[in-house]
Amino acid sequence: MMKVSEAVASRRSIRAFRDEPVGIEVIRRVLDRARMTPSGCNFQPWQATVLTGEPLKALQEKMLASSPQDPIEYSFSEPNQSPRHLARLHKVGASMYGALGIEREDAEAREAFTRANIFSFGAPALLVCYFERFMGPPQWSDVGMWLQSIMLLLREEGLDSCPQEWMSLYARLIKEHIGVPDETHILFCGLAIGHRDEDAPVNRFDRDRVPLDEQVRFLGF
Ligand SMILES: Cc1cc2nc3c(=O)[nH]c(=O)nc-3n(C[C@H](O)[C@H](O)[C@H](O)COP(=O)(O)O)c2cc1C
16 A cells, blocks of 8 residues: 555656556545545535546547637736746756757747647546636635645556646636536646556656745744
8 A cells, every 4th residue: 555655755747648548436436535635614615527538539629629718717827927936937847848858949849748738648537627716715725635635546546647727728618518617617727647658758857846944934843
C-alpha cells in the first residue's frame, strides 16, 4: 500500500499518457473515497462529470473546431502581474519546453503543445470539474482540496493525472456538451486521468519549489 508521502512525492502533472483505458470501477472507487475531503461548513461544493470513449472524443473534436470563448470563464493569470510569480511560471515553462526540445523563440511549437490540452495529453479519461456560480473564494479552495484528494488517491491506484484550467477557455462549449447550465455553473478545470508514459521526457523534468522557510513562519517553537 502506498504511503501518503509517496503519493504526494510521486504525483506530478502528466503531459504524455499511455494508450491504455481506465475502468469505471477504479474511477468510482477514487471518487467515492474523495467524498471525505473537508470543506468549510461541509458545503462540499464540488461537482463533476467524467468522460471517456465516444463522449470524450466528440468533445475533443468540438474543441478542436472552435476558438477559446470570449468573455473568459474566469482569469487564471492575474498573478503574472507580479514579477515573483511570473518568474516561477517562466521557470517551469523553460523546464517543460526544454524537456520537449522546443526552443524559447518557437512560439508556434509552444502554442501547438499548449493545444495538446484539448486531448488531455492523450489521457483516456477526463474529469470536468464545475460548481455553482454563487460559491466564493473559500469554496474554490474546497474544490482544490477535493481535486488533490483525487490526484493522490489516483496515485494509490497506480494512476496519474493532470489538472487542466486551460479547459476553462472552452467552458461554455464543454458545459453544453455535458448538459450543465452555463447560467448557474462555473467550470473550474479538467483533470486528465490515465497511465503515465514513464519514458516521455515531458514527464521527467524537475519542477522547482520555493524553500519552506520562504513560505512558512514558525513562531513559539
Ligand atoms: C488548478 C490547476 C490547473 C492547472 N492547469 C493546467 C493546464 O491547464 N495545463 C497544464 O499543462 N498544466 C496545468 N496545471 C499543472 C501545473 O502547471 C503544475 O501543477 C505545476 O507546474 C507544478 O508541477 P507538478 O504538478 O508537476 O508538480 C494545473 C495545475 C493546477 C493545480
